[in-house]
Amino acid sequence: MTEPLPEDLWPDVKPDAARRLMAAAIDSFASRGYHATTTRDIANAAGMSPAALYVHFPSKAAVLSAISRSGHEQALEMVRDVVVNTPEPVEAIRLVTQKFVAWHAKRHRVARVVQYQLQALPEEDYRVVADLRRRTEQLVRDVISDGVRAGVFAVPDVRTAARAVLSLGIDVARWYTDGGKPAPVALGRQYADLVMSMLGAKIR
Amino acid sequence: MTEPLPEDLWPDVKPDAARRLMAAAIDSFASRGYHATTTRDIANAAGMSPAALYVHFPSKAAVLSAISRSGHEQALEMVRDVVVNTPEPVEAIRLVTQKFVAWHAKRHRVARVVQYQLQALPEEDYRVVADLRRRTEQLVRDVISDGVRAGVFAVPDVRTAARAVLSLGIDVARWYTDGGKPAPVALGRQYADLVMSMLGAKIR
Numbered sequence: 001m002t003e004p005l006p007e008d009l010w011p012d013v014k015p016d017a018a019r020r021l022m023a024a025a026i027d028s029f030a031s032r033g034y035h036a037t038t039t040r041d042i043a044n045a046a047g048m049s050p051a052a053l054y055v056h057f058p059s060k061a062a063v064l065s066a067i068s069r070s071g072h073e074q075a076l077e078m079v080r081d082v083v084v085n086t087p088e089p090v091e092a093i094r095l096v097t098q099k100f101v102a103w104h105a106k107r108h109r110v111a112r113v114v115q116y117q118l119q120a121l122p123e124e125d126y127r128v129v130a131d132l133r134r135r136t137e138q139l140v141r142d143v144i145s146d147g148v149r150a151g152v153f154a155v156p157d158v159r160t161a162a163r164a165v166l167s168l169g170i171d172v173a174r175w176y177t178d179g180g181k182p183a184p185v186a187l188g189r190q191y192a193d194l195v196m197s198m199l200g201a202k203i204r
Numbered sequence: 205m206t207e208p209l210p211e212d213l214w215p216d217v218k219p220d221a222a223r224r225l226m227a228a229a230i231d232s233f234a235s236r237g238y239h240a241t242t243t244r245d246i247a248n249a250a251g252m253s254p255a256a257l258y259v260h261f262p263s264k265a266a267v268l269s270a271i272s273r274s275g276h277e278q279a280l281e282m283v284r285d286v287v288v289n290t291p292e293p294v295e296a297i298r299l300v301t302q303k304f305v306a307w308h309a310k311r312h313r314v315a316r317v318v319q320y321q322l323q324a325l326p327e328e329d330y331r332v333v334a335d336l337r338r339r340t341e342q343l344v345r346d347v348i349s350d351g352v353r354a355g356v357f358a359v360p361d362v363r364t365a366a367r368a369v370l371s372l373g374i375d376v377a378r379w380y381t382d383g384g385k386p387a388p389v390a391l392g393r394q395y396a397d398l399v400m401s402m403l404g405a406k407i408r
Contacts, residue, residue, distance in 0.1 A: 030323075032239055033237045033238055033239030033240065033324070034237055035236055035237035035239060035240030036237065036239035036240045115378070116320060116378070119234075120237070154401075155398070155401075156394065156397055157394055160386070160391070160394045160395070160398070161398065163379070164372055164395065164398050167371070167372055167375040167376070167378075167379075168368055168371055168372060168375075170375060170378070171371040171372075171374060171375040171378075172371070174319070174320070174371075174374070174375075175367075175371075182364070187364070190360065190361055190364045191364070191368065193360055194359070194364070194365065194368050194402050195402075197358075197359075197401055197402050197403070197404055198398050198399075198401050198402035199401070200401055
């Protein structure tokens with residue numbers, strides 16, 4: 001059950017003990033639920049003392065916030081990176097969908113905490129995360145709008161279309177399991193094809 | 205915050221006290237999380253004593269199971285009803301999407317418990333619910349297959365396409381809020397249009 005700790009999961013989080021605590025928290029939240037998890041549960045799962053946890057995080061909510069902020073920052077960064085480097089709207093949405101879906105499949109346990117525990121965030125962290133979400137959604141919406149104007153997408157409502165694209169990716173975290181088929185990257189490609197049809201993409 | 209108790213929510217559940225307890229449980233799970241909710245919390249929220257709760261449900265898990273089974277039975281019933289009465293695959297998937305999306309928007313609080321608390325179900329109830337889910341998904345898959353054979357749908361992978369249709373509906377429960385726009389029925393129509401494009405539907 002323990003989430004492996006690849007370097008790319010929380011590249012900005014230092015030291016390693018903090019990353020280990022975040023990974024342990026994901027396991028504890030998954031098995032007990034956020035509300036019933038204690039800081040002691042998290043520390044135990046990371047092989048540390050509760051006192052050692054407090055060196056890195058003032059509270060259980062702070063661990064949740066770190067996981068949630070990091071996940072949302074990575075999502076925004078990924079979308080922005082694609083958009084900046086892919087001027088053609090059809091290709092941009094294809095890449096965003098592929099990567100967004102693959103991430104939610106590969107990191108489904110992390111993603112469940114990131115996507116489904118928003119209401120447990122402290123108010124200030126919630127505002128930060130809500131802002132990251134808005135910016136991510138706005139980027140996707142802008143690309144779809146550009147595509148509609150350029151005549152390469154045809155959708156009745158850009159806002160709903162953008163929401164549907166992200167929704168398809170997020171919901172993968174709900175049902176995907178370890179060793180699931182198709183594998184994350186292949187699933188990303190299948191969903192990208194579906195999204196291309198959904199947006200009426202003109203593929204040259 | 206209290207979920208209204210319209211007649212159509214749990215039409216089969218009798219007496220009214222049991223339905224009131226299920227509604228109270230949904231509020232309690234939403235605010236505290238399932239694991240941190242006690243039977244006392246649920247009874248209090250329903251304006252009853254814990255002893256009165258035990259008349260209707262042997263445990264907190266039994267309340268969750270009743271909510272989850274009822275929600276999944278309704279979903280299967282709705283899909284089956286559409287499929288039986290709508291021989292044309294394109295029209296059938298359009299109607300299923302409309303109704304499935306509208307339900308997840310209108311009943312977003314109930315739907316969150318139904319869709320996101322599966323791992324907390326007792327094993328036997330989980331098996332029942334998993335079977336209901338499989339049958340619902342199979343019906344959608346069969347209709348899409350029929351449509352592909354009839355040349356009115358064009359999808360690269362029927363299983364992934366069926367999953368995406370249901371995924372779009374389920375994820376609405378995650379983000380929809382009371383008084384959300386578009387209203388549930390209008391959102392159902394918008395999503396049905398997107399699904400028609402996604403499945404490459406030939407509309408006569």
